Amino acid sequence: GQNIDQPTEMTATEGAIVQINCTYQTSGFNGLFWYQQHAGEAPTFLSYNVLDGLEEKGRFSSFLSRSKGYSYLLLKELQMKDSASYLCAVRSNQAGTALIFGKGTTLSVSS
Amino acid sequence: DTGVSQDPRHKITKRGQNVTFRCDPISEHNRLYWYRQTLGQGPEFLTYFQNEAQLEKSRLLSDRFSAERPKGSFSTLEIQRTEQGDSAMYLCASSPSGGEVRADEQFFGPGTRLTVL
Numbered sequence: 078g079q080n081i082d083q084p085t086e087m088t089a090t091e092g093a094i095v096q097i098n099c100t101y102q103t104s105g106f107n108g109l110f111w112y113q114q115h116a117g118e119a120p121t122f123l124s125y126n127v128l129d130g131l132e133e134k135g136r137f138s139s140f141l142s143r144s145k146g147y148s149y150l151l152l153k154e155l156q157m158k159d160s161a162s163y164l165c166a167v168r169s170n171q172a173g174t175a176l177i178f179g180k181g182t183t184l185s186v187s188s
Numbered sequence: 189d190t191g192v193s194q195d196p197r198h199k200i201t202k203r204g205q206n207v208t209f210r211c212d213p214i215s216e217h218n219r220l221y222w223y224r225q226t227l228g229q230g231p232e233f234l235t236y237f238q239n240e241a242q243l244e245k246s247r248l249l250s251d252r253f254s255a256e257r258p259k260g261s262f263s264t265l266e267i268q269r270t271e272q273g274d275s276a277m278y279l280c281a282s283s284p285s286g287g288e289v290r291a292d293e294q295f296f297g298p299g300t301r302l303t304v305l
Binding site: 081112119120121122125164166175176177178179180181 | 192219221223228229230231232233236244246279283293294295296297298299
């Protein structure tokens with residue numbers, strides 16, 4: 078079966094660093110995506126990993142370990158506008174090009 | 189604006205009625221996807237088109253659901269004999285295809301929120 082796990086909720090304060098973990102078990106693997114979704118809005122692309130290691134993009138970084146079926150999204154210098162749901166998604170070979178999403182992690186940033 | 193657009197943004201219908209949603213992808217994207225999202229869940233894949241060909245359908249897509257992309261541009265998703273369990277946000281996404289590693293980054297539209305009474 079296909080399974081993607083991430084924490085349901087996380088809280089943090091402005092200026093802090095937060096790490097959102099994602100573990101996956103899928104029948105194939107052809108890339109892992111992180112999306113941000115504000116309440117009532119569409120998901121927007123944040124990052125993509127297909128090889129092991131860290132991808133850095135401004136305040137956001139994403140890490141992948143394919144052997145462990147594990148990824149994390151690291152958000153630095155948190156801002157109030159970072160309060161949103163963060164979705165981990167895997168592109169599985171057997172699912173073609175469709176993405177399999179986790180349930181999302183709701184991040185609340187307070188001042 | 190050249191993003192993905194969806195119409196309508198909201199639809200309220202009575203159980204048993206048929207509804208149809210439209211998605212206009214980013215113009216140069218030849219891949220189009222439909223997903224369904226309920227509260228507190230991530231999007232669930234429904235179906236995928238490359239140009240006008242429907243290449244994948246999820247087991248979630250019962251025979252009451254049908255999707256088309258007749259000219260390889262816009263797409264429609266129809267739900268016949270709606271049920272209360274169909275209430276959800278229906279998201280459309282599009283992506284280019286090609287040789288780049290990131291070629292399948294999917295761009296999502298704002299969604300159509302369906303409420304079945």
